[in-house]
Amino acid sequence: MMTSPVKSLLAASALALSFAAAQAQELKIGYVNGERVLREASPAKAAQAKLEAEFKKRETELNDTGNKLRQAFEKLEKDGPTLSEAxxxxxxxxxxxxQRDFERKRRELLEDLNQRKNEELAAVSERASKVIKQIFETEKYDLILQDVVFAGPRVDITKKVIDALNAGK
Structure with a gap:
């Protein structure tokens, strides 16, 4: 037989659990796959094309230099036995x-490309954050998550974000 305070505690706990369950059902939660946004949204694709155009000339020059250097090494290897030691x-x-100069230029190109890529991705991420905030406010979400292990299609709003970015909102 339970005492009255224990019954009251159990009743209060049951009431709190049922209230929490009711509140959880009313929560509006969304999930955004940030990686997919940066891969599929038009501004991200435009940023990628911009970077490719910006670095194409340097990459071509570096590839040409690398090919000439490789040919020079092959020529030295071929002509080596007939050359004097000096x-x-x-x-x-x-x-x-x-070769050292070539490697230095290659490292500089990669560093410059990575820096510009980070700048462009930051700009796209900032725009995406504004779109997500706008969706959050207009559609009255309680919570929007970005980095999660699993999310069902019912809460995935990635397509909405991509569409809004593509529309220029």
Whole structure:
């Protein structure tokens, strides 16, 4: 037989649980796949095309330099037995210096590309955040999540965000 205070505590707990369950059913939750937004939205695609155009010339020049350097190494390897020791050593030093210069330029290109890519992605992410906030406010969401392990299609609003970004909102 239970005492009156225990019965009251159990009743209050049951009431609190039923209230919490009712409140949870009324929550409006959304999920946005940020990676998909940065992959599929028109502003993200435009940023990618802009970066490709911006770095195409440097990449082409670097590839040409790399091909010439490779050909020079092959020529040295082929001509090596017929060259004097001093000439072979001089060419090896020259090629090693050119190789270091090539590697430095390649690193600089990658650093510049990564920096610009981060800048462009930050701009797209900022626009996406504004769109998400606008959807949050206009559609009266209680919570919108971005990095989750699993989300069902019922709460996935990624397509809405992409469509709004594509529309220029």
């Amino acid at each position: 000439e072979r050593t001089r060419r090896q030093r020259d090629l090693a210096e050119q």
